[in-house]
Amino acid sequence: MITINENYLKLQASYLFSDIAKRVASFQENNPDKDVIKLGIGDVTKGLTPASIKAFHEAVDEMAEDTTFRGYGPEQGYDFLREAIAVNDFQSRGAQIAADEIFVSDGAKCDSGNIQEIFSQDIKIAIPDPVYPVYLDTNVMAGRTGLFEEGRYEGLVYLNSTKDNNFVPALPSEKVDLIYLCFPNNPTGSTISKEELKTWVDYAKKNKALILFDAAYEAFIQDESLPKSIFEIEGAREVAIEFRSFSKSAGFTGTRCAYTVVPKECVAYDKDGNTHSLHALWNRRHCTKFNGVSYPVQKAAAAIYTAEGKAQTKALIDYYMKNADAVCKTMDELGYSYVGGKNSPYIWVDGKIDSWEFFDMLLNKAGVVCTPGAGFGKCGNGYIRISAFNSHEKVAEAMERLKAALR
Numbered sequence: 001m002i003t004i005n006e007n008y009l010k011l012q013a014s015y016l017f018s019d020i021a022k023r024v025a026s027f028q029e030n031n032p033d034k035d036v037i038k039l040g041i042g043d044v045t046k047g048l049t050p051a052s053i054k055a056f057h058e059a060v061d062e063m064a065e066d067t068t069f070r071g072y073g074p075e076q077g078y079d080f081l082r083e084a085i086a087v088n089d090f091q092s093r094g095a096q097i098a099a100d101e102i103f104v105s106d107g108a109k110c111d112s113g114n115i116q117e118i119f120s121q122d123i124k125i126a127i128p129d130p131v132y133p134v135y136l137d138t139n140v141m142a143g144r145t146g147l148f149e150e151g152r153y154e155g156l157v158y159l160n161s162t163k164d165n166n167f168v169p170a171l172p173s174e175k176v177d178l179i180y181l182c183f184p185n186n187p188t189g190s191t192i193s194k195e196e197l198k199t200w201v202d203y204a205k206k207n208k209a210l211i212l213f214d215a216a217y218e219a220f221i222q223d224e225s226l227p228k229s230i231f232e233i234e235g236a237r238e239v240a241i242e243f244r245s246f247s248k249s250a251g252f253t254g255t256r257c258a259y260t261v262v263p264k265e266c267v268a269y270d271k272d273g274n275t276h277s278l279h280a281l282w283n284r285r286h287c288t289k290f291n292g293v294s295y296p297v298q299k300a301a302a303a304i305y306t307a308e309g310k311a312q313t314k315a316l317i318d319y320y321m322k323n324a325d326a327v328c329k330t331m332d333e334l335g336y337s338y339v340g341g342k343n344s345p346y347i348w349v350d351g352k353i354d355s356w357e358f359f360d361m362l363l364n365k366a367g368v369v370c371t372p373g374a375g376f377g378k379c380g381n382g383y384i385r386i387s388a389f390n391s392h393e394k395v396a397e398a399m400e401r402l403k404a405a406l407r
Contacts (some may be wrong), residue, residue: 007143010153016133016375017041020359027363037398039327039387040369042186042345044251046319048300049312052250055303059296060302073214076283077104077259084305085259089244095231101263101279103286104301105294106256108216108245113138113356114289115212115241115260116178118281119268123177126157128169130187130215130376130383132223135180160379161188167339167348168192172202179204181230182214184221187376187385188348189340194227201230204239209238210268210278216258219249219317221343237263241278248345248389250304250313257301320345322394323388330399334406345388348373354379366401 020040028036062068074081082099090097105111113134122144127135129152136153139145146154157176159169167190171180179202183192187407204211211230218228230236242261246252263280267275304310328341331349341347351358355372362368362384373383388395 003106005141005143009140010140010145010147011137012148016371019375020369020371020400023360023363024369031367034367036190036363036369037390037394037401038068038369039390039395039398040371040385042248042387043253044248044316044389045391046251046316048251048255049287049304049309049316050307051303051306051312052300056296056300057297070295073295073298075287075292076100076289077102077293078298078302081302082259084302088305090229090231090261091288093228093232095229096237097229097231097261097263101261103262103282104298105258105260105286105290106257106261106293107247108243109134111258111260112180112212112214112243114285115282116142116144118278118285119178119210120271124157124175126159126172126176126179128159128161128180128182128185129378130161130373130380131180131275132182132186133376135212135214136377158377161185161190162379163337163350164368165191168196171199175205175207175209177209179209179211180214181211182216183227184344184346185216186214186217187346187371187373187380188383189278189344189346189385190348191221191223191226191343194233197227197230200235201233201236201239205235208269209239210266211236213240213242215242216245217248217344217346218244219313220321220345222321226343231261231263237265239266241266241282243252246301246304249317250301250388252297252301255297255300257297286368300341318342319392320388323390323392326392326395326399327388330402334403336406341388347386347388349384349386351382351384353382355384358384362402362405366398367403368398368401368405 082102085102086097086099086143125230125278145156157172161167162171167188213230230240262279264279266278268278304313324341327347331338338347355374359372371385373380
């Protein structure tokens with residue numbers, strides 16, 4: 001008989017964002033006359049930049065002609081995009097990343113979930129709490145955890161991120177093999193300094209561990225003293241893999257384009273202690289299970305790095321950060337403490353009550369959707385995440401509704 005992967009049965013009943021969607025759908029069904037403003041899921045609302053759209057159209061036209069048509073492209077991505085990424089995102093900041101260390105994909109979420117396939121089952125994993133659910137759930141699916149007990153999975157090392165440590169977790173007190181870090185953080189919006197990040201790189205080198213660094217929100221960093229890449233830190237090339245995305249920075253949530261950086265010095269070990277190139281292993285996995293991002297999408301992504309594209313993308317970031325500023329000012333006015341919103345599109349608000357209770361109150365009293373912090377882990381209870389991804393008009397209206405509901 002056909003049997004299932006029973007690790008899936010350990011997963012909680014529903015994925016966080018589908019839970020939210022069901023509650024919102026129920027509210028709208030019962031209140032068809034009420035307009036709901038969504039500041040929950042991190043989905044952008046502004047269209048693609050003119051530079052990307054122009055490149056998109058030109059690439060589609062090329063695909064219509066036999067002489068310029070392209071079939072299967074390189075699984076790792078076209079050289080024109082990989083080279084633009086290497087120069088603009090890394091070399092310009094002193095991080096020596098080569099084009100052939102970049103793997104273009106259809107999403108940082110996919111890559112951060114798929115990367116765990118190349119590691120053994122018995123590794124010890126450290127995951128922040130609160131945490132982006134994909135890091136956690138994909139390792140549950142792979143069988144690297146025990147059962148879910150009292151809000152946490154057995155067998156994992158949880159890195160508490162709380163107000164006491166400014167939402168930057170301390171190094172684990174026990175030896176771990178694989179570490180997930182995300183800065184600017186999703187969900188809290190917190191950032192990490194170069195000095196703090198260096199302690200993680202040093203820990204990984206000392207313990208022969210690997211850091212999976214999610215930098216999907218680096219474009220929102222306004223403070224130039226903060227690192228945008230872990231590869232700005234000395235020694236990181238040996239112990240880190242970085243994930244990035246064009247989804248939030250350039251509006252590619254529906255277009256799908258991202259990339260993962262795996263330096264050639266980055267290694268892991270077999271059971272006998274011999275080293276193996278993670279670059280080679282990821283390349284093998286990528287070529288076997290992925291057929292590449294479409295040519296028009298990659299041309300649109302490459303246009304982000306033109307002079308026009310850079311200016312237009314910066315305008316997008318500024319637009320959303322203006323929304324974040326409006327949320328922060330409202331929280332200040334209402335007397336709620338928060339983190340994020342300064343170098344991140346997310347504002348992590350201390351709701352002073354249970355997360356889901358606060359979520360339901362905002363939905364029912366203000367018609368505003370946020371994300372309950374409890375859905376991101378035990379340390380998230382009592383908090384909500386507010387997203388800056390919406391129009392100025394909708395955010396302004398949402399803030400007025402919050403003021404009326406919370407005063």
